[in-house]
Amino acid sequence: MSLMRLAYASEATFEAKPAEQGVEPHVARILMTSRRNNGKCNLVGGLYYGDNRFFQYLEGEERDVRETFERIQGDSRHRNITTLIEEQLDKRTFSNWSMKYVPLSTDVRRFLSGHGLESFNPALFTSQQCEEMIELIRRSSGDQKLVNHDATPVKGKKAQAFSPGLRAGLLVAAACLLGALVYAGSLL
């Protein structure tokens, strides 16, 4: 049994939703699958998604890491996959996260500006920058909840059960019903 770790960068093929619209559904689905599958084989790691790019770190049994990476490489939700780290590991370095999700957070923004980088483009990271990213994933509070991919709190917006159009329609229908009742009452 040998352990290994792997990190790669890739570009999302889907069009990112504006951050204020909430969780990017593609990323939410990827996380759900990852947590289900990785948990079964004790694969741990983290996923960053920002500026429509991914940075993923995986560590575990070599066979599991390789099998999982094979599947990931065949996934049409991303392209231009660049392997950044692929090496043996003496012992595990990560706490037990099947797939920790970290949005492009203040920490990462600080890291980028500290290196004079304008956008999140992990394919161009040096090995030192990769290690810093992995450390950011390790340190992150790793909210299990699916958070807005840009970590921008959507202020003053409560979850609405109905869309604005449907709400307006229901109001009109209620007003018509009320009018009909009043009219029917006046005829009696």
Ligand SMILES: Cc1cc2nc3c(=O)[nH]c(=O)nc-3n(C[C@H](O)[C@H](O)[C@H](O)COP(=O)(O)O)c2cc1C
């Ligand atoms: C950026 C990215 C990261 C992914 N990470 C994982 C992962 O860590 N584990 C995993 O099982 N699948 C991951 N997937 C999904 C796989 O590509 C594939 O869809 C999935 O493993 C199929 O699993 P299923 O046969 O259980 O549906 C990832 C996909 C993308 C696009």
